[in-house]
Amino acid sequence: MNMRNKTIHFWVLYPKRSAPSQRFRVELYLPYLSQNGFSYKLLPFLDTETWRIFYKKGKGFKRLIGIIKGFFRRTGHLFKSMNADYIFILREASPVGPPIFEFLLSKVFRKKIIYDFDDAIWLPGGEKVSWAKKWMKATWKIKYIIKWAYKISAGNNFLAEYALNYNSSVFVVPTVVDTKAGHYLQKDQHNGNKITIGWTGTHTTLHNLELIEDVIPELKKEIDFNFLIISNKPPQWDFNFIYKEWNVDTEQEDLLNMHIGIMPLKSGPWFEGKCGFKLIQYHSCGIPAVASPLAVNKLITLHNETGFIASNKMEWKNYLKELLLNTELRAQMGIAGKKHIEKNYSLNSLLPAFISLFS
Secondary structure (H helix, E strand, C coil): CCCCCEEEEEEECCCCCCCHHHHHHHHCCHHHCHHHCEEEEEEECCCHHHHHHCCCCCCHHHHHHHHHHHHHHHHHHHHHHHHCCEEEEECCCCCCCCCHHHHHHHHHCCCEEEEEECCCCCCCCCCCCCHHHHHHHCHHHHHHHHHHCCEEEECCHHHHHHHCCCCCCEEECCCCECCCCCCCCCCCCCCCCCCEEEEECCHHHHHHHHHHCCHHHHHHHHCCCEEEEEECCCCCCCCCCEEEECCHHHHHHHHCCCCEEEECCCCCHHHHCCCCHHHHHHHHCCCCEEECCCHHHHHHCCECCCEEECCCHHHHHHHHHHHHHCHHHHHHHHHHHHHHHHHHCEHHHHHHHHHCCCC
8 A cells, every 4th residue: 555755845945056944954855755665845925025135225125925924824824734744944934923833833733843053043142133122033942942842952961951951852953964965075274375274154253253353464464365255244343354155056166265264153042053064164175174162063164173263363364374384284184174064064974863854
Protein backbone atom coordinates (compact mmCIF):
# COMPACT_ATOMS: atom_id res chain seq x y z
CA MET A 1 0.00 0.00 0.00
CA ASN A 2 1.36 3.42 -0.95
CA MET A 3 1.63 5.87 1.90
CA ARG A 4 1.27 9.55 1.01
CA ASN A 5 4.16 11.89 1.67
CA LYS A 6 3.73 13.96 4.80
CA THR A 7 3.27 17.64 4.03
CA ILE A 8 5.23 20.55 5.52
CA HIS A 9 4.12 24.14 5.10
CA PHE A 10 6.96 26.60 5.65
CA TRP A 11 5.61 29.90 6.97
CA VAL A 12 8.37 32.38 6.21
CA LEU A 13 8.47 36.16 6.05
CA TYR A 14 10.25 36.84 2.76
CA PRO A 15 10.12 35.80 -0.90
CA LYS A 16 12.45 32.98 -1.91
CA ARG A 17 16.19 33.79 -2.15
CA SER A 18 15.74 37.13 -0.39
CA ALA A 19 16.92 36.87 3.23
CA PRO A 20 20.03 35.03 4.51
CA SER A 21 18.37 33.44 7.55
CA GLN A 22 15.57 32.00 5.44
CA ARG A 23 17.85 30.86 2.64
CA PHE A 24 20.24 28.96 4.88
CA ARG A 25 17.87 27.71 7.60
CA VAL A 26 15.01 26.66 5.32
CA GLU A 27 15.57 26.91 1.58
CA LEU A 28 18.80 24.88 1.45
CA TYR A 29 16.93 21.86 2.81
CA LEU A 30 13.91 21.98 0.49
CA PRO A 31 15.37 19.92 -2.42
CA TYR A 32 16.07 17.04 0.00
CA LEU A 33 12.60 16.72 1.51
CA SER A 34 11.02 14.56 -1.19
CA GLN A 35 13.68 11.86 -0.89
CA ASN A 36 12.92 11.73 2.84
CA GLY A 37 9.16 11.25 2.40
CA PHE A 38 7.90 14.84 2.54
CA SER A 39 6.19 17.29 0.23
CA TYR A 40 6.21 20.99 1.02
CA LYS A 41 4.96 24.48 0.27
CA LEU A 42 6.88 27.69 0.91
CA LEU A 43 4.45 30.39 2.08
CA PRO A 44 5.98 33.90 2.40
CA PHE A 45 4.25 36.78 4.18
CA LEU A 46 5.69 39.54 1.96
CA ASP A 47 5.48 39.66 -1.81
CA THR A 48 8.52 40.42 -3.98
CA GLU A 49 7.59 44.05 -4.64
CA THR A 50 7.09 44.85 -0.94
CA TRP A 51 10.39 43.19 -0.05
CA ARG A 52 12.16 45.22 -2.72
CA ILE A 53 11.16 48.53 -1.07
CA PHE A 54 10.92 47.31 2.53
CA TYR A 55 13.98 49.16 3.86
CA LYS A 56 13.94 52.10 1.47
CA LYS A 57 13.27 55.60 2.75
CA GLY A 58 10.16 57.37 1.54
CA LYS A 59 8.32 54.12 0.90
CA GLY A 60 6.31 54.04 4.13
CA PHE A 61 2.88 54.00 2.51
CA LYS A 62 3.80 51.26 0.02
CA ARG A 63 5.39 49.28 2.85
CA LEU A 64 2.20 49.58 4.90
CA ILE A 65 0.07 48.43 1.97
CA GLY A 66 2.42 45.50 1.45
CA ILE A 67 2.13 44.46 5.11
CA ILE A 68 -1.68 44.70 4.99
CA LYS A 69 -1.64 42.52 1.87
CA GLY A 70 0.61 40.14 3.78
CA PHE A 71 -2.01 39.70 6.50
CA PHE A 72 -4.62 38.84 3.88
CA ARG A 73 -2.14 36.42 2.31
CA ARG A 74 -1.48 34.81 5.69
CA THR A 75 -5.21 34.34 6.25
CA GLY A 76 -5.27 32.38 3.01
CA HIS A 77 -2.27 30.37 4.19
CA LEU A 78 -4.19 29.49 7.33
CA PHE A 79 -6.81 27.66 5.31
CA LYS A 80 -4.25 26.21 2.89
CA SER A 81 -2.47 24.67 5.86
CA MET A 82 -5.54 22.83 7.20
CA ASN A 83 -4.31 19.54 5.73
CA ALA A 84 -0.60 20.01 6.37
CA ASP A 85 1.07 17.57 8.75
CA TYR A 86 3.59 20.13 10.02
CA ILE A 87 3.82 23.92 10.03
CA PHE A 88 7.38 25.21 10.12
CA ILE A 89 7.47 28.85 11.29
CA LEU A 90 10.73 30.76 10.91
CA ARG A 91 10.93 33.50 13.56
CA GLU A 92 7.27 34.60 13.37
CA ALA A 93 4.20 34.27 11.18
CA SER A 94 3.96 38.05 10.66
CA PRO A 95 6.59 40.79 11.07
CA VAL A 96 4.36 42.92 13.32
CA GLY A 97 1.59 42.37 15.79
CA PRO A 98 0.56 39.65 18.26
CA PRO A 99 0.79 35.89 17.56
CA ILE A 100 -2.71 35.50 16.18
CA PHE A 101 -1.82 33.05 13.42
CA GLU A 102 0.38 30.96 15.69
CA PHE A 103 -2.47 30.73 18.23
CA LEU A 104 -4.99 29.67 15.60
CA LEU A 105 -2.65 27.08 14.11
CA SER A 106 -1.80 25.54 17.47
CA LYS A 107 -4.92 25.93 19.62
CA VAL A 108 -7.75 25.98 17.08
CA PHE A 109 -6.48 23.85 14.17
CA ARG A 110 -4.25 21.71 16.43
CA LYS A 111 -1.32 21.74 14.06
CA LYS A 112 2.18 20.57 14.90
CA ILE A 113 4.30 23.71 14.77
CA ILE A 114 8.06 23.47 14.33
CA TYR A 115 9.29 26.86 15.54
CA ASP A 116 12.72 27.99 14.36
CA PHE A 117 14.61 31.10 15.47
CA ASP A 118 18.20 32.28 15.13
CA ASP A 119 18.21 35.57 17.06
CA ALA A 120 17.27 36.72 20.57
CA ILE A 121 14.06 38.16 19.12
CA TRP A 122 12.28 38.15 22.47
CA LEU A 123 14.53 41.04 23.51
CA PRO A 124 13.65 44.54 22.25
CA GLY A 125 17.29 45.61 21.94
CA GLY A 126 20.21 45.20 19.59
CA GLU A 127 18.98 47.05 16.54
CA LYS A 128 18.98 50.84 16.59
CA VAL A 129 15.27 51.27 15.97
CA SER A 130 12.53 53.50 17.34
CA TRP A 131 10.39 52.69 20.35
CA ALA A 132 7.35 52.53 18.07
CA LYS A 133 8.92 49.83 15.90
CA LYS A 134 9.89 47.80 18.95
CA TRP A 135 6.31 48.06 20.24
CA MET A 136 4.87 46.98 16.89
CA LYS A 137 7.20 43.97 16.77
CA ALA A 138 5.49 42.65 19.94
CA THR A 139 8.59 40.82 21.15
CA TRP A 140 6.63 39.47 24.13
CA LYS A 141 4.94 37.01 21.78
CA ILE A 142 8.01 34.80 21.33
CA LYS A 143 7.61 32.91 24.61
CA TYR A 144 4.01 32.09 23.71
CA ILE A 145 4.93 30.80 20.26
CA ILE A 146 7.55 28.61 21.93
CA LYS A 147 4.96 27.31 24.43
CA TRP A 148 2.51 26.40 21.69
CA ALA A 149 5.04 24.72 19.42
CA TYR A 150 5.47 20.97 18.94
CA LYS A 151 9.25 21.30 18.62
CA ILE A 152 11.78 24.13 18.75
CA SER A 153 14.78 24.51 16.46
CA ALA A 154 17.23 27.02 17.96
CA GLY A 155 20.27 28.38 16.17
CA ASN A 156 22.61 28.21 19.18
CA ASN A 157 22.83 27.11 22.81
CA PHE A 158 21.89 30.52 24.24
CA LEU A 159 18.62 30.53 22.29
CA ALA A 160 17.95 26.91 23.24
CA GLU A 161 18.37 27.69 26.94
CA TYR A 162 15.76 30.43 26.66
CA ALA A 163 13.35 28.14 24.81
CA LEU A 164 13.72 25.42 27.46
CA ASN A 165 12.00 27.76 29.93
CA TYR A 166 8.77 27.25 27.98
CA ASN A 167 9.12 23.99 26.05
CA SER A 168 11.01 20.77 26.76
CA SER A 169 11.31 19.69 23.12
CA VAL A 170 14.19 21.94 22.06
CA PHE A 171 16.93 21.12 19.55
CA VAL A 172 20.01 23.11 18.55
CA VAL A 173 20.29 23.28 14.77
CA PRO A 174 23.03 25.69 13.63
CA THR A 175 22.73 27.61 10.38
CA VAL A 176 24.42 25.72 7.55
CA VAL A 177 26.03 26.28 4.17
CA ASP A 178 26.12 23.91 1.22
CA THR A 179 29.82 23.09 0.94
CA LYS A 180 29.26 20.93 -2.13
CA ALA A 181 27.21 23.19 -4.42
CA GLY A 182 27.04 26.56 -2.62
CA HIS A 183 29.88 27.90 -0.50
CA TYR A 184 32.50 25.61 -1.96
CA LEU A 185 34.96 27.81 -3.87
CA GLN A 186 38.18 28.32 -1.91
CA LYS A 187 40.31 31.41 -1.33
CA ASP A 188 43.83 31.18 -2.66
CA GLN A 189 45.73 33.08 0.01
CA HIS A 190 48.76 33.39 -2.27
CA ASN A 191 46.92 35.42 -4.90
CA GLY A 192 46.47 39.19 -4.82
CA ASN A 193 48.99 41.96 -4.33
CA LYS A 194 46.94 43.78 -1.72
CA ILE A 195 45.42 41.98 1.26
CA THR A 196 41.74 42.58 2.02
CA ILE A 197 40.03 42.47 5.40
CA GLY A 198 36.29 42.09 4.97
CA TRP A 199 32.91 42.10 6.71
CA THR A 200 29.52 41.00 5.41
CA GLY A 201 26.08 41.53 6.91
CA THR A 202 22.89 43.56 6.79
CA HIS A 203 22.54 47.22 7.77
CA THR A 204 20.94 46.17 11.07
CA THR A 205 24.28 44.80 12.32
CA LEU A 206 26.61 47.43 10.84
CA HIS A 207 26.78 49.17 14.22
CA ASN A 208 28.91 46.32 15.55
CA LEU A 209 31.76 47.66 13.43
CA GLU A 210 31.94 50.57 15.87
CA LEU A 211 33.99 48.24 18.09
CA ILE A 212 36.91 48.36 15.65
CA GLU A 213 36.41 51.62 13.76
CA ASP A 214 39.55 53.02 15.47
CA VAL A 215 41.57 49.85 14.84
CA ILE A 216 41.29 49.87 11.04
CA PRO A 217 42.71 53.41 10.52
CA GLU A 218 45.53 52.64 12.96
CA LEU A 219 46.45 49.50 11.05
CA LYS A 220 46.29 51.32 7.72
CA LYS A 221 49.04 53.65 8.94
CA GLU A 222 51.32 50.62 9.32
CA ILE A 223 50.18 48.28 6.53
CA ASP A 224 48.60 48.95 3.16
CA PHE A 225 45.44 46.85 2.83
CA ASN A 226 41.86 47.09 1.62
CA PHE A 227 38.85 47.10 3.89
CA LEU A 228 35.76 45.62 2.22
CA ILE A 229 32.17 45.90 3.43
CA ILE A 230 29.44 43.80 1.79
CA SER A 231 25.98 44.91 2.86
CA ASN A 232 22.66 46.31 1.68
CA LYS A 233 23.68 49.76 2.96
CA PRO A 234 27.13 51.37 3.41
CA PRO A 235 28.27 52.57 6.86
CA GLN A 236 28.81 56.26 7.57
CA TRP A 237 32.57 56.24 8.14
CA ASP A 238 35.19 58.88 7.45
CA PHE A 239 38.07 56.61 6.43
CA ASN A 240 38.43 54.81 3.12
CA PHE A 241 36.75 51.48 2.55
CA ILE A 242 35.43 49.51 -0.40
CA TYR A 243 31.67 49.03 -0.41
CA LYS A 244 30.00 46.22 -2.35
CA GLU A 245 26.22 45.98 -2.35
CA TRP A 246 25.16 42.48 -1.38
CA ASN A 247 23.87 40.40 -4.27
CA VAL A 248 22.64 36.84 -3.96
CA ASP A 249 24.04 35.95 -7.38
CA THR A 250 27.61 37.09 -6.58
CA GLU A 251 27.61 36.24 -2.89
CA GLN A 252 30.48 33.75 -2.84
CA GLU A 253 32.58 35.56 -5.44
CA ASP A 254 32.34 38.71 -3.32
CA LEU A 255 33.41 36.81 -0.21
CA LEU A 256 36.44 35.48 -2.08
CA ASN A 257 37.73 39.03 -2.44
CA MET A 258 38.56 38.80 1.27
CA HIS A 259 41.74 37.33 2.70
CA ILE A 260 40.57 37.82 6.31
CA GLY A 261 36.99 37.95 7.61
CA ILE A 262 35.89 39.75 10.75
CA MET A 263 32.92 39.53 13.13
CA PRO A 264 33.07 42.18 15.85
CA LEU A 265 30.04 41.87 18.13
CA LYS A 266 29.00 43.97 21.08
CA SER A 267 28.34 42.31 24.44
CA GLY A 268 24.96 41.66 26.04
CA PRO A 269 22.11 39.11 25.92
CA TRP A 270 20.78 40.27 22.54
CA PHE A 271 24.19 39.73 20.94
CA GLU A 272 24.57 36.30 22.55
CA GLY A 273 21.62 35.32 20.39
CA LYS A 274 23.58 35.81 17.17
CA CYS A 275 24.50 32.55 15.48
CA GLY A 276 27.86 33.40 13.92
CA PHE A 277 26.81 32.93 10.32
CA LYS A 278 29.40 35.40 9.04
CA LEU A 279 32.09 33.15 10.45
CA ILE A 280 30.49 30.07 8.90
CA GLN A 281 30.55 31.80 5.52
CA TYR A 282 34.17 32.94 5.86
CA HIS A 283 35.50 29.57 6.96
CA SER A 284 33.51 27.64 4.35
CA CYS A 285 35.46 29.59 1.72
CA GLY A 286 38.83 28.97 3.37
CA ILE A 287 39.03 32.47 4.87
CA PRO A 288 40.45 32.81 8.41
CA ALA A 289 38.58 35.13 10.77
CA VAL A 290 38.94 37.34 13.81
CA ALA A 291 35.87 37.50 16.04
CA SER A 292 34.56 38.84 19.33
CA PRO A 293 34.52 36.40 22.27
CA LEU A 294 30.84 35.49 22.38
CA ALA A 295 30.04 31.85 23.07
CA VAL A 296 28.91 30.83 19.60
CA ASN A 297 31.84 32.62 17.95
CA LYS A 298 34.26 30.51 19.96
CA LEU A 299 32.60 27.35 18.65
CA ILE A 300 32.93 28.42 15.01
CA THR A 301 36.24 30.33 14.98
CA LEU A 302 38.58 28.09 16.92
CA HIS A 303 41.24 30.29 18.50
CA ASN A 304 44.70 29.76 17.00
CA GLU A 305 43.27 27.10 14.67
CA THR A 306 40.77 28.64 12.23
CA GLY A 307 41.35 32.24 13.29
CA PHE A 308 41.51 34.34 16.44
CA ILE A 309 39.16 35.46 19.19
CA ALA A 310 39.85 39.10 20.13
CA SER A 311 38.67 40.49 23.46
CA ASN A 312 39.85 44.10 23.17
CA LYS A 313 41.12 46.64 20.64
CA MET A 314 44.74 45.73 21.21
CA GLU A 315 44.05 42.07 20.46
CA TRP A 316 42.02 43.03 17.39
CA LYS A 317 44.95 45.03 16.06
CA ASN A 318 47.56 42.40 16.87
CA TYR A 319 45.65 39.45 15.43
CA LEU A 320 44.69 41.30 12.26
CA LYS A 321 48.27 42.42 11.85
CA GLU A 322 49.54 38.86 12.26
CA LEU A 323 47.19 37.60 9.57
CA LEU A 324 47.96 40.50 7.25
CA LEU A 325 51.67 39.75 7.38
CA ASN A 326 51.60 35.95 7.31
CA THR A 327 50.36 34.34 4.09
CA GLU A 328 51.15 30.81 5.25
CA LEU A 329 49.21 31.28 8.48
CA ARG A 330 46.18 32.53 6.54
CA ALA A 331 46.35 29.52 4.23
CA GLN A 332 46.77 27.07 7.12
CA MET A 333 43.87 28.53 9.09
CA GLY A 334 41.75 28.66 5.95
CA ILE A 335 42.15 24.92 5.36
CA ALA A 336 41.36 24.13 9.01
CA GLY A 337 38.28 26.38 8.88
CA LYS A 338 36.95 24.64 5.79
CA LYS A 339 37.27 21.22 7.43
CA HIS A 340 35.59 22.49 10.60
CA ILE A 341 32.58 23.80 8.66
CA GLU A 342 32.21 20.63 6.60
CA LYS A 343 32.11 18.56 9.77
CA ASN A 344 29.88 20.75 11.95
CA TYR A 345 28.05 23.45 9.96
CA SER A 346 27.39 22.01 6.51
CA LEU A 347 24.16 20.96 4.85
CA ASN A 348 25.50 17.43 4.58
CA SER A 349 26.33 17.18 8.29
CA LEU A 350 23.08 18.66 9.62
CA LEU A 351 20.48 17.38 7.14
CA PRO A 352 19.62 14.39 9.41
CA ALA A 353 19.04 16.76 12.37
CA PHE A 354 16.72 18.93 10.28
CA ILE A 355 14.74 15.97 8.95
CA SER A 356 14.36 14.57 12.48
CA LEU A 357 12.35 17.65 13.47
CA PHE A 358 9.46 16.23 11.45
CA SER A 359 8.85 13.07 13.43
